[in-house]
Amino acid sequence: MSFDRRDFLKACGAASMVVGFTVSCSDEVQESEEIVKPVHDADEDDDVRHSDDVLDHEKVQWMLINPDSTATAFTGRTELGQGSKTVMTSAIAQGLKLNRKSVEIVLGDTDRCPDNGPTSGSSMTINVVWPFYVACQKIRERLLKRASEELGVSKNELTIQEGRIFGHDASRSVAIGELKFDDIIIYHIRPGNDQGVDDYKDPGIGNVLGPDIVTGKLKYVGDLFIENMQYGGFVPHPYHFRGLKFDRPNFRKAKRIPGVLDAKRMGRQIGVVANSFSALQKGLKAVEVNWKKPRRPQEYKPEQEIRKAAKLDMVIQDRGNAVEELKKAKQVFSETYVTHHTTHCPIETDTAIVQPGEGDERWQAWVSSQYPHMQREKVADKIEKPLEDIHVIGMPVGGGYGGKISNPVTRDTALLAQKTGYTLKGIYNRQNQFQQYCRMKDIVVLDLKTAVDASGNLTARKIDIMQDSGHGIGKLYKCPHSQVKHYRMRSNHLRAVIRGTSYVQSIFGLECHMDEVARQIGMDPLEFRLKNLDYDAHRKLLQNSAEKIGYGKNLPADRGIGMAVVNHGSDELGAAFVQVRVDGKSGEVTVEKICGTFDIGLVMNQRTCRMGIEGCFIWAIGFAMLEELEVDGYGIKTTSMWDYNVPRFEHTPAMEIDFMQVHPRYGGPRGVGEMPMVPVIAAIGNAIRDATGVRLRQLPLTKERMLAGLKNT
Amino acid sequence: MIEVTFKLNNKQVSVKSEEGEMLTWVLRDQLRLTGTKWGCGEAACGACTVLMDGDAVPSCQIPIEMCEGSEILTIEGVAGPDGMHPLQQAFLDYDAYGCGFCTPGMIMKALAFLDQNPDPSREEIIAAMNDNVCRCGAYNNIIKAIEAAAKEMRKVKA
Numbered sequence: 001m002s003f004d005r006r007d008f009l010k011a012c013g014a015a016s017m018v019v020g021f022t023v024s025c026s027d028e029v030q031e032s033e034e035i036v037k038p039v040h041d042a043d044e045d046d047d048v049r050h051s052d053d054v055l056d057h058e059k060v061q062w063m064l065i066n067p068d069s070t071a072t073a074f075t076g077r078t079e080l081g082q083g084s085k086t087v088m089t090s091a092i093a094q095g096l097k098l099n100r101k102s103v104e105i106v107l108g109d110t111d112r113c114p115d116n117g118p119t120s121g122s123s124m125t126i127n128v129v130w131p132f133y134v135a136c137q138k139i140r141e142r143l144l145k146r147a148s149e150e151l152g153v154s155k156n157e158l159t160i161q162e163g164r165i166f167g168h169d170a171s172r173s174v175a176i177g178e179l180k181f182d183d184i185i186i187y188h189i190r191p192g193n194d195q196g197v198d199d200y201k202d203p204g205i206g207n208v209l210g211p212d213i214v215t216g217k218l219k220y221v222g223d224l225f226i227e228n229m230q231y232g233g234f235v236p237h238p239y240h241f242r243g244l245k246f247d248r249p250n251f252r253k254a255k256r257i258p259g260v261l262d263a264k265r266m267g268r269q270i271g272v273v274a275n276s277f278s279a280l281q282k283g284l285k286a287v288e289v290n291w292k293k294p295r296r297p298q299e300y301k302p303e304q305e306i307r308k309a310a311k312l313d314m315v316i317q318d319r320g321n322a323v324e325e326l327k328k329a330k331q332v333f334s335e336t337y338v339t340h341h342t343t344h345c346p347i348e349t350d351t352a353i354v355q356p357g358e359g360d361e362r363w364q365a366w367v368s369s370q371y372p373h374m375q376r377e378k379v380a381d382k383i384e385k386p387l388e389d390i391h392v393i394g395m396p397v398g399g400g401y402g403g404k405i406s407n408p409v410t411r412d413t414a415l416l417a418q419k420t421g422y423t424l425k426g427i428y429n430r431q432n433q434f435q436q437y438c439r440m441k442d443i444v445v446l447d448l449k450t451a452v453d454a455s456g457n458l459t460a461r462k463i464d465i466m467q468d469s470g471h472g473i474g475k476l477y478k479c480p481h482s483q484v485k486h487y488r489m490r491s492n493h494l495r496a497v498i499r500g501t502s503y504v505q506s507i508f509g510l511e512c513h514m515d516e517v518a519r520q521i522g523m524d525p526l527e528f529r530l531k532n533l534d535y536d537a538h539r540k541l542l543q544n545s546a547e548k549i550g551y552g553k554n555l556p557a558d559r560g561i562g563m564a565v566v567n568h569g570s571d572e573l574g575a576a577f578v579q580v581r582v583d584g585k586s587g588e589v590t591v592e593k594i595c596g597t598f599d600i601g602l603v604m605n606q607r608t609c610r611m612g613i614e615g616c617f618i619w620a621i622g623f624a625m626l627e628e629l630e631v632d633g634y635g636i637k638t639t640s641m642w643d644y645n646v647p648r649f650e651h652t653p654a655m656e657i658d659f660m661q662v663h664p665r666y667g668g669p670r671g672v673g674e675m676p677m678v679p680v681i682a683a684i685g686n687a688i689r690d691a692t693g694v695r696l697r698q699l700p701l702t703k704e705r706m707l708a709g710l711k712n713t
Numbered sequence: 714m715i716e717v718t719f720k721l722n723n724k725q726v727s728v729k730s731e732e733g734e735m736l737t738w739v740l741r742d743q744l745r746l747t748g749t750k751w752g753c754g755e756a757a758c759g760a761c762t763v764l765m766d767g768d769a770v771p772s773c774q775i776p777i778e779m780c781e782g783s784e785i786l787t788i789e790g791v792a793g794p795d796g797m798h799p800l801q802q803a804f805l806d807y808d809a810y811g812c813g814f815c816t817p818g819m820i821m822k823a824l825a826f827l828d829q830n831p832d833p834s835r836e837e838i839i840a841a842m843n844d845n846v847c848r849c850g851a852y853n854n855i856i857k858a859i860e861a862a863a864k865e866m867r868k869v870k871a
Contacts, residue, residue, distance in 0.1 A: 080811075080812060081810070081811035081812030081813060081849055082811070206805060206806070206808045207808065207810070207813075209813065210804075210805045210808075210810070210813075211797075211805065212813075213804075213810050213813030213816050214797065214801040214802075214804045214805055214810075214816060214820065215748070215788065215789070215791075215792055215797070215801060216746075216747070216748020216749070216787070216788035216789055216816075216817040217748070218813055219747065220750075220814060222747070222750075222751070223741075223747035225742075225745065258731070259731075276731075276734070276738060276742065277738050277742070277751070278731070278733075278734055278735065278738060279731075281754075345848060346812075346814075346848055347750070347752040347753075347758055347760050347812075347814045347815050347846060347847075347848050348750070348752070348812070348814045349752070396812070396813070397812060398750075398812050398813075398814030399811075399812045399814055399848045399849065400812075401848070429754065430753045430754060430755065607808050608808065610808075611808045611811065611851060611854060612811070614850060614851065614852075614853050614854065615811055615849045615850035615851065616850070617850070618850025618852060619850055640753075640755055640757065641752075641753045641755065641757035641758055641846075642755065642757045646846055646848060647850065647852075648843050648844075648846060648852075649838075649839040649842045649843045649845075649852050649855075649856070650839055650840075650843050651852075652839065652852040652853055652856065655853055
């Protein structure tokens with residue numbers, strides 16, 4: 001929570017103006033501004049707080065106006081390719097009327113940046129970027145006020161441009177860096193503050209890191225070289241589910257391999273140090289370990305296991321009297337949907353560099369992480385050092401998708417560095433990446449029961465979600481009697497946070513079920529949704545996407561169109577239509593076109609935003625049709641990218657993306673890094689149903705399942 | 714240890730290395746050309762793609778002794794003295810990346826492909842690029858970038 005204030009205060013001392021802001025959902029924090037005295041002015045009788053209090057205890061985001069009229073902003077979050085740095089630069093430049101080149105963003109450095117929580121694609125814009133824009137407008141006002149005093153010109157007559165404030169007489173001007181402020185100002189900003197939303201202009205730029213990306217100059221953590229650095233790696237585990245045990249490993253053969261420098265057991269990990277990556281891989285293979293096979297059946301029947309072990313966790317919704325109404329209903333539509341295990345599979349495997357501090361020196365770690373501050377805590381914990389002794393620097397992340405928040409490579413590398421004394425580049429090989437910590441998306445079992453009246457209105461429903469948390473199900477449809485329950489079981493594996501979180505499973509089940517109910521009562525699935533959806537906003541999004549894809553047009557017999565809607569997180573709304581072609585002979589399903597319409601409030605940068613949404617569509621195809629970890633009673637069997645089917649060029653459909661602001665909560669931006677993925681998954685299932693009459697209820701929707709389904713009809 | 718001499722980005726180089734060491738690691742660790750990424754080590758992702766005598770190859774599968782006398786081009790050698798190569802510019806113009814980790818490999822693969830097929834259809838681009846994975850899912854933009862670059866490169870040639 002704290003960060004090294006020595007360096008920060010040094011930077012503050014040189015700055016012309018130091019500004020902080022907080023964003024809090026707590027009702028106790030009102031929109032306000034607070035003056036904080038720099039620590040060197042500390043006076044014990046003083047009522048005001050000092051920078052020390054604030055720096056240590058609060059998640060304050062900081063910005064400096066420098067004497068050369070540039071701005072430097074600090075945030076503990078990192079760049080994952082979603083364009084954080086790009087929109088943040090634009091937001092600050094526009095808020096302060098600065099040239100983008102005069103804005104520096106410092107990301108993910110635990111000495112200089114506050115802990116702003118994990119970087120997850122859907123919250124960066126809302127919780128960091130937009131508040132920076134709001135704060136910058138407040139700062140601008142303050143700068144204008146001070147300039148008005150200094151220039152003796154009324155504030156209304158002043159203009160601010162590229163770091164200078166001008167009176168209408170151009171000879172009277174002052175650079176913003178020349179305006180000195182002794183006090184630190186902290187703005188407390190309420191979430192949803194949409195000050196300046198109408199003034200914001202999409203800069204229309206691509207990712208600011210682009211030029212370094214296309215020339216190979218962008219440095220990811222693996223591209224750094226520290227003095228005397230060696231490679232560190234970890235022996236992959238063959239068994240992952242509870243009860244991993246092994247006898248003392250025999251390192252004799254491994255240590256004889258040229259280039260292998262050391263090997264150590266560290267609790268449940270076995271680490272090897274070598275002077276090259278290739279020697280490391282040979283060393284890892286040569287470590288002899290007598291693994292104790294856990295006493296568990298090899299057979300893995302997740303659905304049965306989940307049903308047997310699932311215990312009620314919470315009642316998500318309990319409206320009316322669903323159970324009674326379903327009993328009374330003439331006809332109840334009852335279905336079960338089952339999902340599958342998937343993983344992040346980033347192209348950059350988990351990597352970290354750890355340089356141990358000698359004597360009183362601090363430890364340094366360079367990480368690929370969505371949350372460098374958490375990495376620091378984990379390292380401190382593992383090597384038993386105080387937090388202050390560890391400095392973590394977040395590098396650009398080569399694919400995170402939720403998998404690099406608390407990823408263990410940094411702490412294991414730190415422990416190996418401590419045990420062996422080497423500075424290490426710890427790197428997972430591909431097998432480690434799949435298996436090391438047995439992290440995967442849960443299998444979710446959804447039991448859904450629904451009754452409708454004669455005109456197709458939902459009357460009662462009961463939904464039981466087993467295993468993951470069932471996000472997003474409660475809000476979508478009007479239904480007077482609705483019971484939604486969530487059940488959880490003790491799990492053999494680590495539940496991974498993966499793009500889309502549990503929305504992808506629950507909305508897959510719900511939106512396929514709604515589609516099926518519509519078809520069973522002979523109603524058009526679009527009409528059924530328009531009738532039963534709770535929000536008008538969703539109706540508008542659906543109608544727009546329907547138009548885009550040409551819903552209702554005559555299609556060849558092997559084509560079908562499906563749809564689905566979503567309400568994600570803080571009212572990010574979306575509707576997607578998908579057109580598929582199904583080859584009746586091979587069972588091959590091709591997604592031909594995806595049309596999505598989204599309400600994410602203000603779109604701050606169309607280019608990076610559209611790229612993110614297209615990525616979500618591709619992820620949806622992967623999740624719905626291609627990706628599945630092979631798992632048995634002992635753990636994850638997948639070791640290779642050849643066996644984990646991620647989406648490729650050949651799976652790329654035509655895509656159309658529209659933005660609409662239809663939600664009554666118009667205002668600043670909302671998240672978009674995950675939401676557009678969610679409806680596409682169900683829409684693929686629904687399009688297959690439309691094309692073939694076959695309802696597939698088990699993910700992934702593979703060619704084999706498609707063929708089996710076609711044979712049964 | 715063996716000594717291997719080859720042309721790298723148009724300059725003659727000699728490296729001493731263990732026999733069997735893969736080109737990826739010689740490029741990255743010895744020559745510090747880190748634009749060539751290591752992604753899977755099994756030719757399944759394409760992040761390590763470089764050009765060897767004009768052909769796109771996964772450098773994680775090329776033992777260094779195979780490079781003797783050959784011409785290797787990496788992402789660092791793609792831009793000309795006047796700035797970005799049309800492919801690099803097109804990747805910028807079409808936002809053809811998310812995190813960017815796969816991008817050098819994508820550009821190298823596309824470079825070799827456009828050399829053989831200067832006027833490809835969308836389908837041909839998809840078939841040629843299919844071994845390279847972009848986990849962020851920028852495929853559509855990459856295809857558009859390659860189409861645009863092909864057009865530009867034909868103009869330059871003409």
